[in-house]
Amino acid sequence: MYRLALNMLFGDRGKLAMLLCGLSFSALLMAQQTSVFFGIMSWTYTPVVNIRAKVWVSDPMVEQVNDAKPMRDTDLSRVRSVDGVSWAAPLHTSFLQARMPDGNFKLVTLVGLDADTFAGAPAEIVQGRIEDLRLPNTVMIDEWGAQLMSRTEVALDGAVTTRPLRPGDTFEINDVEARIVGICRVRRAFTGGPFAYTTYDRAKAYTLGARRTLSFMLVEPYAGVTPAELCDRIERGTGLRAWTSDTVIWDWSERSLARHTFWWFWRNTGIPFSFGTAVALGLFVGIAISGQTFYSFVLENLRYFAAIKAMGAGMGLLSRMLVFQALVAGLLGFGLGAGMAQAIGRVMIEKGMPPFVMFPQVLWATLAFILGISLVSALIGIVKVSRVDASTVFRG
Amino acid sequence: MSETLDSPAVRVHGVDMAFGEGESRVTALKQATFEARAGELVMLVGPSGCGKTTLLSVIAGTLTPQAGEIGVFGQRLDGLGQEALTAFRRRHLGFVFQSFNLIPTLSMEENVMVPLLIQGADHGEARARAREMLGKVGLAGREESRPGALSGGQQQRVAIARALVHGPTLLICDEPTSALDKDTGAQILAMIRDLSRAPGRCVIVVTHDHRIYRFADRIAEMEDGRIRRMVDDPKLLDQPHA
Numbered sequence: 151m152y153r154l155a156l157n158m159l160f161g162d163r164g165k166l167a168m169l170l171c172g173l174s175f176s177a178l179l180m181a182q183q184t185s186v187f188f189g190i191m192s193w194t195y196t197p198v199v200n201i202r203a204k205v206w207v208s209d210p211m212v213e214q215v216n217d218a219k220p221m222r223d224t225d226l227s228r229v230r231s232v233d234g235v236s237w238a239a240p241l242h243t244s245f246l247q248a249r250m251p252d253g254n255f256k257l258v259t260l261v262g263l264d265a266d267t268f269a270g271a272p273a274e275i276v277q278g279r280i281e282d283l284r285l286p287n288t289v290m291i292d293e294w295g296a297q298l299m300s301r302t303e304v305a306l307d308g309a310v311t312t313r314p315l316r317p318g319d320t321f322e323i324n325d326v327e328a329r330i331v332g333i334c335r336v337r338r339a340f341t342g343g344p345f346a347y348t349t350y351d352r353a354k355a356y357t358l359g360a361r362r363t364l365s366f367m368l369v370e371p372y373a374g375v376t377p378a379e380l381c382d383r384i385e386r387g388t389g390l391r392a393w394t395s396d397t398v399i400w401d402w403s404e405r406s407l408a409r410h411t412f413w414w415f416w417r418n419t420g421i422p423f424s425f426g427t428a429v430a431l432g433l434f435v436g437i438a439i440s441g442q443t444f445y446s447f448v449l450e451n452l453r454y455f456a457a458i459k460a461m462g463a464g465m466g467l468l469s470r471m472l473v474f475q476a477l478v479a480g481l482l483g484f485g486l487g488a489g490m491a492q493a494i495g496r497v498m499i500e501k502g503m504p505p506f507v508m509f510p511q512v513l514w515a516t517l518a519f520i521l522g523i524s525l526v527s528a529l530i531g532i533v534k535v536s537r538v539d540a541s542t543v544f545r546g
Numbered sequence: 547m548s549e550t551l552d553s554p555a556v557r558v559h560g561v562d563m564a565f566g567e568g569e570s571r572v573t574a575l576k577q578a579t580f581e582a583r584a585g586e587l588v589m590l591v592g593p594s595g596c597g598k599t600t601l602l603s604v605i606a607g608t609l610t611p612q613a614g615e616i617g618v619f620g621q622r623l624d625g626l627g628q629e630a631l632t633a634f635r636r637r638h639l640g641f642v643f644q645s646f647n648l649i650p651t652l653s654m655e656e657n658v659m660v661p662l663l664i665q666g667a668d669h670g671e672a673r674a675r676a677r678e679m680l681g682k683v684g685l686a687g688r689e690e691s692r693p694g695a696l697s698g699g700q701q702q703r704v705a706i707a708r709a710l711v712h713g714p715t716l717l718i719c720d721e722p723t724s725a726l727d728k729d730t731g732a733q734i735l736a737m738i739r740d741l742s743r744a745p746g747r748c749v750i751v752v753t754h755d756h757r758i759y760r761f762a763d764r765i766a767e768m769e770d771g772r773i774r775r776m777v778d779d780p781k782l783l784d785q786p787h788a
Contacts, residue, residue, distance in 0.1 A: 151660075151663045151664065153669060154649075154652060154656055154659070154660065154663060157651060157652055157653075157656060158649060158651050158652065160651075161650070161651020161652065161692075162651055451649070453645075453647060454647060454649045457641070457643065457647040457649075458660060458664065459632075460606065460608055460635065460641055461635065461636065461639075461641060461660065461661050461664055462632055462633065462634075462635040462636025462637070462639070462661070462664050462665075463632070463636070463664045464629065464632050464633075467664065539608070540608040541603040541606075541608035541609045543608075543641070543643055543647055543720075544599045544602055544603050544606075544608070544643070544644075544720045544752075
């Protein structure tokens with residue numbers, strides 16, 4: 151009977167198309183919005199991804215990676231003295247206003263790296279060399295930042311052109327010159343602004359000699375010492391807070407700086423609510439459209455269901471047929487919707503905006519919701535069919 | 547199912563059936579009593595609203611009367627639960643409906659397969675038997691057609707194939723010719739009579755169509771919710787009740 155149930159479903163192309171539209175639209179909305187949500191949320195812990203240290207050490211009051219509470223430089227020596235530390239390098243991060251040659255201001259994320267080791271340097275350098283940061287007043291900016299900080303030039307013939315910044319261009323941070331010596335490619339951050347990499351010592355100059363500039367320490371454990379183990383030792387030995395660099399937010403490790411950052415933004419911003427609203431909207435639209443369409447499919451076929459009932463089909467068989475039809479429609483709707491979400495995501499990833507991260511869990515959750523919608527639709531149909539009197543088939 | 551050909555295949559005794567409550571209560575059957583024997587084709591006739599369809603529904607086990615006894619091939623239906631009635635219909639009954647009730651999105655062959663698949667038959671076996679049955683009603687080669695592509699007469703022939711494909715002992719036909727012209731109606735009744743002639747099978751036809759009375763072995767005339775008389779010859783229906 152299942153094959154016939156399928157043929158009944160596919161036989162009415164118009165209804166099937168409506169049903170698939172509702173289900174696939176819901177799947178698209180749920181998968182796409184959730185993936186954009188996770189994309190945006192993954193930007194919150196971008197520094198952990200870009201800087202690539204096994205262990206991070208911070209002030210004990212720090213809650214997430216964008217919340218630097220500067221420590222004393224002497225804390226670095228204390229960390230270096232902990233058993234199991236191979237090396238430890240200072241890291242400065244701060245948000246500063248950069249003044250462009252045309253007088254405009256841009257907020258930049260200044261990253262000060264240890265000039266000896268360049269620990270935490272970008273993985274991919276597009277133009278220039280990281281060692282050039284040892285030259286006076288130099289910075290390396292990221293590709294996206296170079297676009298954001300584009301400068302306008304007027305040629306001799308009066309033609310106005312705008313181009314991204316490139317090595318050799320300059321801007322100012324707190325009235326101190328910053329000359330670009332390289333362009334790197336890093337992941338974008340939630341804060342949106344360009345990254346400007348420089349040395350740790352020069353970062354002090356750009357921050358006008360702030361008393362404390364040590365935002366984080368990047369630590370490498372000795373071979374055989376796990377990051378989590380080293381974190382314990384550092385916390386016990388120094389009273390500072392130590393973190394691992396795991397970026398799997400589903401892992402409930404208390405040590406993961408990325409996970410803490412992710413859930414900090416979850417708790418303290420309206421992002422989950424706004425995206426959750428869109429996802430819930432998709433769910434309701436899906437239930438409304440597919441429930442209504444499936445119900446009208448059942449209504450149109452009610453006399454045939456009554457005839458099948460009169461012929462001796464029990465409600466068990468009819469219910470299984472309806473559930474089967476609804477689940478097949480659900481799977482097709484999910485496939486179409488998830489496929490469209492993937493296609494849109496591919497375009498987004500190519501453009502880089504908005505961020506898009508489709509976890510397998512998102513697909514599984516979307517599938518579960520769509521099948522749930524299908525089952526609700528089937529249930530509505532089952533109630534209707536169960537109420538139809540088999541004797542109605544004798545009334546013309 | 548151990549009835550002989552002479553013993554009643556269908557026995558309805560003192561059945562009362564009413565619909566609604568209070569002032570809107572309508573009595574459809576009043577102490578209706580009726581018998582049909584195995585091997586015969588009995589027609590239930592009478593004016594609209596006399597209770598023909600209600601009696602047919604009671605015999606088919608799709609309506610449960612308020613009082614009376616119903617026996618079909620020795621099986622008492624009154625007092626059976628819904629599940630048992632459903633199982634009884636599945637095994638022993640075949641239906642031909644006034645408006646065919648062929649599922650429009652299924653092919654002819656698939657429509658005929660439905661009773662077999664409900665019984666749990668294998669898909670391949672059901673298909674083979676459906677094809678064979680469609681051949682018997684003269685629709686070989688049209689197995690893949692949809693109901694919408696066939697004439698009314700052809701659709702009713704498919705319905706007959708569907709009603710008989712699983713070898714039911716009781717064939718219930720509700721106004722099988724009302725949607726057909728005179729010649730087609732006669733052909734359909736002839737087909738019902740010829741194909742359903744089997745030892746131990748009983749056919750009950752509800753009809754308004756006096757042109758097909760001649761196909762009946764006996765005719766039960768209904769009036770005001772009860773059987774007025776049973777006649778062997780349709781001509782006797784024109785005579786006043788003795």
